[in-house]
Amino acid sequence: MDKLIRLIKIWTLWELFQGLGVTGRNLFKKKFTLNYPEEKAPQSPRFRGLHALRRYENGEERCIGCKLCEAICPAMAITIEVAPRDEDSPESKGEVNGAGKSHNYGNRRTTKYDIDLFKCIFCGYCEEACPVEAIVETRIYEYHFEKRGENIMSKEDLLKIGDSEESQLATDLEVDGRFR
Amino acid sequence: MESSAEQNIVNIEINDISLQVEPGQMLIEVADANGVAIPRFCYHKKLSTSANCRMCLVEVEKAPKMLPACATQVMNGMKVWTKSPKAIAAQKSVMEFLLINHPLDCPVCDQGGECDLQDIAMGYGGDQTRYQERRRIVKDKDYGALVSTEMSRCIHCTRCVRFGEEVGGIAEIGGTGRGDHMEIGTYVQKSLSSELSGNIIDLCPVGALLSKPFLYSARAWELQSYLSIAPHDAVGSNIKIQTRNGKIMRVVPADNEEVNESWISDRDRFSYLGANESRVTSPMVRNSSGNLVETNWQAALDTVIKSFTEIIATDGGSAVGAIASPSSSVEEFYLLQKFMRGLGSNNIDFRLQQQDFSAGAEQSAPKLELSLQEIETQNSIFIIGSDIQREQPLLSHRVRKATLAGAVVSTINPKTIEFNFAISTSVKTDKLTPALAGVAKELLSRGLGGDLNLEQLLTDGAVNIAVEAEHKEIADSLVNGENSMVLLGALAYRDQNQSRIYSLATAISKMSNSSLNIVTEGANALGGVLAGAVPYHSAGKVEVSECGVDVAEMISNPPKGVVLFGVEADKDLAGDDSAIDSLGSGFVVAITPFMDRLTYEHADVVLPLAGFGESSGTFVNAEGRWQSFSGAVKPLGEARPGWKILRVLGSSAELQGFELDSSEQVLNEVKALCDVTADKSEPEISNWSAPTDLGNIEAEMVKPIPLYEVDAVVRRSAPLQEQAKKLTGGVDDV
Numbered sequence: 001m002d003k004l005i006r007l008i009k010i011w012t013l014w015e016l017f018q019g020l021g022v023t024g025r026n027l028f029k030k031k032f033t034l035n036y037p038e039e040k041a042p043q044s045p046r047f048r049g050l051h052a053l054r055r056y057e058n059g060e061e062r063c064i065g066c067k068l069c070e071a072i073c074p075a076m077a078i079t080i081e082v083a084p085r086d087e088d089s090p091e092s093k094g095e096v097n098g099a100g101k102s103h104n105y106g107n108r109r110t111t112k113y114d115i116d117l118f119k120c121i122f123c124g125y126c127e128e129a130c131p132v133e134a135i136v137e138t139r140i141y142e143y144h145f146e147k148r149g150e151n152i153m154s155k156e157d158l159l160k161i162g163d164s165e166e167s168q169l170a171t172d173l174e175v176d177g178r179f180r
Numbered sequence: 181m182e183s184s185a186e187q188n189i190v191n192i193e194i195n196d197i198s199l200q201v202e203p204g205q206m207l208i209e210v211a212d213a214n215g216v217a218i219p220r221f222c223y224h225k226k227l228s229t230s231a232n233c234r235m236c237l238v239e240v241e242k243a244p245k246m247l248p249a250c251a252t253q254v255m256n257g258m259k260v261w262t263k264s265p266k267a268i269a270a271q272k273s274v275m276e277f278l279l280i281n282h283p284l285d286c287p288v289c290d291q292g293g294e295c296d297l298q299d300i301a302m303g304y305g306g307d308q309t310r311y312q313e314r315r316r317i318v319k320d321k322d323y324g325a326l327v328s329t330e331m332s333r334c335i336h337c338t339r340c341v342r343f344g345e346e347v348g349g350i351a352e353i354g355g356t357g358r359g360d361h362m363e364i365g366t367y368v369q370k371s372l373s374s375e376l377s378g379n380i381i382d383l384c385p386v387g388a389l390l391s392k393p394f395l396y397s398a399r400a401w402e403l404q405s406y407l408s409i410a411p412h413d414a415v416g417s418n419i420k421i422q423t424r425n426g427k428i429m430r431v432v433p434a435d436n437e438e439v440n441e442s443w444i445s446d447r448d449r450f451s452y453l454g455a456n457e458s459r460v461t462s463p464m465v466r467n468s469s470g471n472l473v474e475t476n477w478q479a480a481l482d483t484v485i486k487s488f489t490e491i492i493a494t495d496g497g498s499a500v501g502a503i504a505s506p507s508s509s510v511e512e513f514y515l516l517q518k519f520m521r522g523l524g525s526n527n528i529d530f531r532l533q534q535q536d537f538s539a540g541a542e543q544s545a546p547k548l549e550l551s552l553q554e555i556e557t558q559n560s561i562f563i564i565g566s567d568i569q570r571e572q573p574l575l576s577h578r579v580r581k582a583t584l585a586g587a588v589v590s591t592i593n594p595k596t597i598e599f600n601f602a603i604s605t606s607v608k609t610d611k612l613t614p615a616l617a618g619v620a621k622e623l624l625s626r627g628l629g630g631d632l633n634l635e636q637l638l639t640d641g642a643v644n645i646a647v648e649a650e651h652k653e654i655a656d657s658l659v660n661g662e663n664s665m666v667l668l669g670a671l672a673y674r675d676q677n678q679s680r681i682y683s684l685a686t687a688i689s690k691m692s693n694s695s696l697n698i699v700t701e702g703a704n705a706l707g708g709v710l711a712g713a714v715p716y717h718s719a720g721k722v723e724v725s726e727c728g729v730d731v732a733e734m735i736s737n738p739p740k741g742v743v744l745f746g747v748e749a750d751k752d753l754a755g756d757d758s759a760i761d762s763l764g765s766g767f768v769v770a771i772t773p774f775m776d777r778l779t780y781e782h783a784d785v786v787l788p789l790a791g792f793g794e795s796s797g798t799f800v801n802a803e804g805r806w807q808s809f810s811g812a813v814k815p816l817g818e819a820r821p822g823w824k825i826l827r828v829l830g831s832s833a834e835l836q837g838f839e840l841d842s843s844e845q846v847l848n849e850v851k852a853l854c855d856v857t858a859d860k861s862e863p864e865i866s867n868w869s870a871p872t873d874l875g876n877i878e879a880e881m882v883k884p885i886p887l888y889e890v891d892a893v894v895r896r897s898a899p900l901q902e903q904a905k906k907l908t909g910g911v912d913d914v
Binding site for chain 1: 286287288292395396397398399401402
């Protein structure tokens with residue numbers, strides 16, 4: 001009996017029509033190919049793109065130079081140098097953000113914060129490790145390098161991205177905040 | 181009845197594992213010895229038990245409540261659970277209380293990453309706080325230039341308080357107020373004055389006490405540790421030099437129960453900050469117009485060899501000499517003396533501050549007869565001419581421990597010197613010899629003279645020696661003490677009458693059956709003698725045919741060519757400026773890490789020497805312990821380790837036996853010559869005979885060298901200098 005069914009299937013090209021059915025269904029389905037760059041894919045608020053360093057509203061850098069991101073980075077893409085902040089600056093006296101409860105509170109500041117984008121694997125651990133939400137990953141994924149060395153993002157580059165993306169970053173962090 | 185052997189064993193069970201332990205121990209000690217981890221903050225193995233953090237609560241069978249493991253003695257049949265649900269619940273509750281007021285600033289805090297509270301909170305802390313009220317904020321205290329404070333982080337473990345009372349010897353820190361208002365601080369607002377104060381940084385289990393110079397410069401996990409030996413005193417404290425990116429970031433103690441226990445002095449801890457100040461980074465040669473100009477190694481070495489060859493050709497080998505720092509390594513001492521003796525000169529010395537050399541080779545090397553640990557067990561200690569607390573802080577700590585165990589200490593010292601331990605008899609004098617002779621005469625009059633032939637010296641001699649009441653007390657304590665020791669310090673060695681003082685001290689120790697312990701300046705004075713960097717003998721006490729001249733003779737009658745090895749001549753040498761300047765009249769080769777006045781004004785060739793932590797080597801500490809160390813960082817600029825410079829100098833001068841590839845090879849050569857086995861030199865027996873006169877009996881005692889003036893590195897350490905200024909109220913002379 002089985003042999004008979006197999007013979008019928010072979011001679012009626014049953015499996016061929018079965019395969020063509022899949023092709024036909026997809027032929028008339030809604031397309032999900034995008035006409036990049038005219039069209040772009042939607043992004044999650046957790047999207048892990050280019051890095052940025054954020055500031056507080058009063059303009060002070062968030063980063064306190066704790067080096068947790070440097071320590072956790074699995075690709076060792078982050079290099080940080082720190083130095084005590086100038087004792088006489090208004091920031092360190094706590095006049096700017098009201099955080100200064102003693103003469104040396106929050107005194108460590110980065111003098112160098114480099115991310116090597118060739119090494120970075122965009123895992124987002126740096127963002128997760130940061131206790132002050134200073135290093136974040138933006139939604140930016142369109143960038144290129146033209147010269148050797150441009151792959152290393154300096155502190156200034158990162159702060160500039162942070163400044164321009166701040167409103168998007170703040171919204172994304174707020175949306176994602178309740179899951180943290 | 182149990183037999184006596186069984187009575188000394190207690191059977192207990194920890195976490196259902198039965199153990200047999202000695203009675204009298206605390207639970208936490210037994211647990212530590214058997215690898216059972218119990219969380220703790222206030223307990224420290226070197227400090228008394230205070231049991232006030234309550235973190236080590238454990239469950240004990242039949243005890244109604246949890247008991248603190250640090251304050252519960254083991255008892256027969258005891259059953260303990262450290263990880264039972266009840267114990268864990270108690271520990272978690274304690275942790276919650278401790279975290280109520282502790283600020284959540286770990287990312288900011290320098291202790292983050294090496295913090296006991298952080299580590300233990302990972303295991304026992306909750307993930308949320310139930311505390312809604314305001315956190316306690318405590319005003320920070322000013323502890324001086326070395327220790328930074330952040331008192332809101334304090335959890336009141338009182339380790340620093342107990343350290344001050346029990347180890348530092350000065351109760352400077354204490355707790356004031358109670359409950360929520362308790363604060364740790366100095367009673368009166370002042371800097372810490374203990375020379376061991378930096379240890380409270382290591383003791384503090386949280387980030388309340390931190391190293392001020394290290395503050396915010398690196399994180400604990402970035403540092404690489406290198407074991408080394410502290411180069412500022414003859415204790416040979418074991419240290420860890422911690423580096424980051426090839427730069428020394430800080431120095432912390434390494435535990436060695438036989439040497440420095442868990443402590444190091446502030447001098448050892450903070451001297452690294454001076455290591456790179458005013459450094460010489462490339463070889464320099466003085467040109468025809470009299471200025472030092474930078475050159476390359478080959479040219480500089482050629483100049484040295486050429487000038488030395490010329491001097492020796494015209495005036496013979498004895499026209500050159502070498503003065504080395506007493507903190508040079510054994511390898512450096514050995515190669516330097518080999519180089520000088522190869523050139524035909526025995527003029528080599530490192531005893532920079534000594535004035536009287538009349539005893540010559542008769543004296544034994546400056547060495548402790550006892551081990552550092554044995555000092556703790558002495559009943560009677562007689563300190564002669566030593567500011568021991570400032571000279572050898574951790575040796576002084578051993579003396580202090582002996583006094584706490586009931587030892588009687590007597591001293592003969594200048595008036596200004598005070599100690600942090602109790603002294604029963606103190607002779608405060610400006611003249612050392614008469615006082616010492618008084619003690620010796622008293623011992624002689626008790627018929628202890630034996631065959632030492634001291635009668636002529638002490639009773640029949642031309643000088644009438646007065647025996648005073650204090651001298652009799654000292655003699656009493658030495659004779660009555662079961663274990664008694666005589667300690668001869670740097671002030672006695674720097675005295676104008678050193679040879680007679682040495683003789684009298686030897687006589688006193690022989691008559692009273694005490695051990696004779698000598699400890700002088702520098703990290704490696706004993707190593708210098710063993711490696712042969714003295715005019716009388718080469719390495720391994722091989723006598724030389726013709727004695728060279730000592731350092732005092734070299735200053736007063738300068739050789740035509742002189743090598744200064746690691747010596748900051750104008751500060752390290754005894755004598756006034758003009759005398760020191762005369763040393764510069766000949767051809768001066770300064771092998772030095774630092775640019776100093778004499779080098780700048782007079783040196784003809786300057787060879788940059790590797791500084792602190794930059795070179796491998798070996799120090800022989802005061803008890804004869806050979807301790808080797810390796811370099812932690814690369815030498816700055818063109819500087820090179822001393823043994824390499826001397827090796828190249830030797831081969832350039834076409835001398836034999838300089839084909840050495842590593843400092844270990846040099847060390848093995850010295851060890852073979854000195855017949856050292858097991859890295860420990862045994863006390864030597866010297867042929868001592870009584871002197872015929874008392875020498876310059878009226879010699880005034882020299883002033884002690886201030887705590888932070890002992891060597892070039894310490895003098896350049898800004899925080900130590902700032903601390904010294906604070907302690908003396910701005911007056912430089914202590």
